[in-house]
Amino acid sequence: MTSVGIGDEKILHEAKYIFKDFTFIDVSFIESLIN
């Protein structure tokens, strides 16, 4: 499974991708996951 961490990158450093919150996720990232 691909892991996307939502929160503090210092805590979630094991995740493949990390975003502070969902407002930092753009359409191109979601598209890349879909495709």
Place this chain on the structure above:
Amino acid sequence: MNKKAFLFDLDGVIVDTAKYHFLAWQKLANQLGIEFTPEHNEELKGVSRVRSLEIILELGNIQASQEDKNKWLIQKNEEYLSYLVDMDESEILPGVLPVLHYLKDHNQLIALGSASKNARPILEKTGILHLFDAIVDGNDVSNAKPDPEVFLRAAQLLNVSNENSIVFEDSVAGIQAAKLLT
């Protein structure tokens, strides 16, 4: 294109009930004479209610009977539930709705994978239950994260391989659970 599954944790990812869990645990901890800070709370994210209480009791070096533990678990949950009564769509965290709607608009499968035993009522109260194709919560699994059971079952319900599943998580235990299925 292979079918994809998008698996979401609930507390701290879709809605901020994590703050209500923290407040309820903090109230119980303080009652027991234990200091419980936001930093301590990080250790509780994604783990079961029972294990959370054990962690708090370990913080205070408290040995307790099963009877007392059961009483405190009920007390904590009642405190937590009292915060949920007035939940509505405004409790959904910023940026979550656009992502969920984008996925639905593009015919992607969405599931909830949460340790919460109150997941369905929370999704109902916030008006997004209909966006989920499958829900696996604390009532459906016996092993808490970092055990990957909750995500494994969600992917199975959606009939999508682990390889094609994407997990959104705010907890270390949840990230570790997803990685175990890599």
